[in-house]
Amino acid sequence: MAFPAKKKAAQELPEKVHVWPYLVRLEFLCAIIVILVLTVWSIVIDAPLEEAANPTKTPNPSKAPWYFLGLQDILVYFDPWFAGVIAPTLIIVGLMLIPYLDVNPKGNGYYTFSERKTAICVYTFGFLVLWIALIIMGVFLRGPGWNLFMPWQYWDPHKVVALVNVDLPYAFGIRTYLNASIFGGAVVLGYFGLGTAVYFFMERKAIKNVGFLRMFLKINLFLIMIGIVIKITLRLAFNIKYIWVTPWFNI
Amino acid sequence: MANKSKIPNIAEIMESIKSGKIWKDFTKQVTESQIWTSSFRHGYADTPRNRVLQIASNVWLHLHPVKIHRHALRIKFTWCMGGITFLLFLSTVVTGVILMFYYRPVGEYAYFDMKYLQYDVPFGMLMRNMHRWAAHAMVITVWLHMFRVFLTGSYKPPREFNWVIGVFLVTFTLLLSFTGYLLPWDQLAMWAVTVGTNMARGTPFLGHEGPFQEFVPLISARYDMRSALLGGSLVGPPALLRFYVLHCIFIPLVAGALMIVHFWRIRKDGGISGPL
Numbered sequence: 001m002a003f004p005a006k007k008k009a010a011q012e013l014p015e016k017v018h019v020w021p022y023l024v025r026l027e028f029l030c031a032i033i034v035i036l037v038l039t040v041w042s043i044v045i046d047a048p049l050e051e052a053a054n055p056t057k058t059p060n061p062s063k064a065p066w067y068f069l070g071l072q073d074i075l076v077y078f079d080p081w082f083a084g085v086i087a088p089t090l091i092i093v094g095l096m097l098i099p100y101l102d103v104n105p106k107g108n109g110y111y112t113f114s115e116r117k118t119a120i121c122v123y124t125f126g127f128l129v130l131w132i133a134l135i136i137m138g139v140f141l142r143g144p145g146w147n148l149f150m151p152w153q154y155w156d157p158h159k160v161v162a163l164v165n166v167d168l169p170y171a172f173g174i175r176t177y178l179n180a181s182i183f184g185g186a187v188v189l190g191y192f193g194l195g196t197a198v199y200f201f202m203e204r205k206a207i208k209n210v211g212f213l214r215m216f217l218k219i220n221l222f223l224i225m226i227g228i229v230i231k232i233t234l235r236l237a238f239n240i241k242y243i244w245v246t247p248w249f250n251i
Numbered sequence: 252m253a254n255k256s257k258i259p260n261i262a263e264i265m266e267s268i269k270s271g272k273i274w275k276d277f278t279k280q281v282t283e284s285q286i287w288t289s290s291f292r293h294g295y296a297d298t299p300r301n302r303v304l305q306i307a308s309n310v311w312l313h314l315h316p317v318k319i320h321r322h323a324l325r326i327k328f329t330w331c332m333g334g335i336t337f338l339l340f341l342s343t344v345v346t347g348v349i350l351m352f353y354y355r356p357v358g359e360y361a362y363f364d365m366k367y368l369q370y371d372v373p374f375g376m377l378m379r380n381m382h383r384w385a386a387h388a389m390v391i392t393v394w395l396h397m398f399r400v401f402l403t404g405s406y407k408p409p410r411e412f413n414w415v416i417g418v419f420l421v422t423f424t425l426l427l428s429f430t431g432y433l434l435p436w437d438q439l440a441m442w443a444v445t446v447g448t449n450m451a452r453g454t455p456f457l458g459h460e461g462p463f464q465e466f467v468p469l470i471s472a473r474y475d476m477r478s479a480l481l482g483g484s485l486v487g488p489p490a491l492l493r494f495y496v497l498h499c500i501f502i503p504l505v506a507g508a509l510m511i512v513h514f515w516r517i518r519k520d521g522g523i524s525g526p527l
Contacts, residue, residue: 014321015321016320017318017319017321018299018318019306019312019315019317020303020306020312020317021302023319023323024305024312026326026331030338031338034339035338035342038385038388041380041384042380042381042384045384047379047382047383047384049365049437049439050438050439052436052437053362053436053437053438053440053441055441057438059438059442062442062446063442063446064447065432065443065447067390067425068425068447072446080450080452080453080461081454081455081460081461083450084451085450085453085454086455092422095418095421096415096419098414099406099407099414100411104407105407105408108404108407108524109403109404109407109525109526110404110525110526111402120402123398123401127398248463249462
């Protein structure tokens with residue numbers, strides 16, 4: 001009997017409340033808890049300080065700060081110009097473009113999965129798998145030579161890993177450099193071209209409302225993200241090194 | 252006999268505790284005492300007008316609106332991550348200023364200043380720990396804040412631009428943390444920054460190992476994107492000074508300015524997002 005009465009009382013509460021005291025007291029409480037946790041943490045655990053910097057002594061493995069280990073990990077699969085420069089730039093620019101590419105008016109200001117399934121799936125995949133999971137892998141599983149070690153394995157600096165990687169055109173039996181370049185280019189450009197074309201065909205009714213540029217950027221950013229996953233899979237499953245080799249860059 | 256105060260019995264005391272009368276009596280005694288009345292000129296009456304004034308006439312609190320939607324109080328909705336990120340930023344500013352008193356960004360001194368800080372400066376180790384852990388925690392909370400904002404669709408109109416500012420702030424949080432990573436000038440610092448900045452070699456056109464660098468004149472290991480970051484071709488004393496200035500002055504100023512815009516836009520875009 002008490003429950004319905006309570007519910008009724010909640011409905012009658014005004015929609016807006018005073019910041020003082022209702023929000024300020026929450027913030028104050030939250031600040032106290034955070035500062036307390038930070039202080040205890042700082043008393044209990046010391047920040048690391050190794051021996052003095054020595055440019056002649058390279059540690060193995062040399063790791064970037066933990067929050068960049070996702071990027072360092074895709075260095076296994078991509079050259080530095082992509083993993084270290086283009087990929088971070090695309091992440092930042094892509095994140096900034098999200099509000100302009102996502103034209104779905106639903107789900108503005110409340111939690112919903114059913115009203116924006118694609119958006120939430122793509123972001124969650126990028127954040128939890130391509131960013132957080134790769135960081136966890138980089139911190140705990142990457143040992144000397146950036147080789148993979150399970151947590152119970154000894155980090156053997158002399159671990160030998162056979163490098164049997166070949167380029168994709170080579171795997172398809174193409175032996176000359178020029179043909180390999182053409183073949184690789186066709187594969188990469190075909191992937192983006194076909195992906196874009198399929199998307200535009202599937203969403204052809206939306207082009208008028210959403211706009212060409214918006215849809216083009218959306219699908220190509222998505223294809224790049226999925227392309228990274230494809231490249232990782234190709235390397236791990238088929239030992240493919242590069243898909244496209246050119247005199248200027250390799251992908 | 253009539254003037255003699257009556258000694259209350261247990262039942263009366265219990266009743267006064269239950270009804271809250273005992274607290275009222277106590278407050279009355281304190282606030283009507285000579286010490287209290289001489290110290291405080293007037294009381295605080297909990298009226299709607301005073302609640303508004305508490306926010307509107309306080310330089311620190313007027314960052315808030317005076318009224319907010321009820322749902323904005325719910326931790327389940329906000330996760331409190333934006334506020335915690337700002338608090339952790341303030342913690343790093345305070346501890347960082349203290350660390351700056353003892354630290355010199357010079358190749359010969361930096362590492363020994365760290366040792367001095369840790370072993371000789373009173374509370375030096377604690378200040379360093381708080382600075383470092385707050386910085387790491389800030390990276391995590393800013394990611395979680397961004398995740399929450401995404402999940403609630405809060406970047407949607409009219410808040411698109413504030414999301415863009417937010418992405419800049421995430422980037423600057425990472426850059427702040429990264430530039431600070433070099434300052435201890437130990438092996439961990441030097442090689443993490445070596446790995447990080449080596450990426451700039453691969454910058455298209457501007458890195459000496461990047462694609463198309465052959466079309467840009469004068470690009471070499473000494474003069475390219477990476478050496479612009481490091482002030483040389485390896486992580487040496489010039490890089491230490493550069494990162495120090497970026498860490499302590501340039502990035503905090505830029506990030507601070509962006510934070511002002513970020514918070515201001517929350518108000519101007521109609522408060523924190525919520526179901527319409």
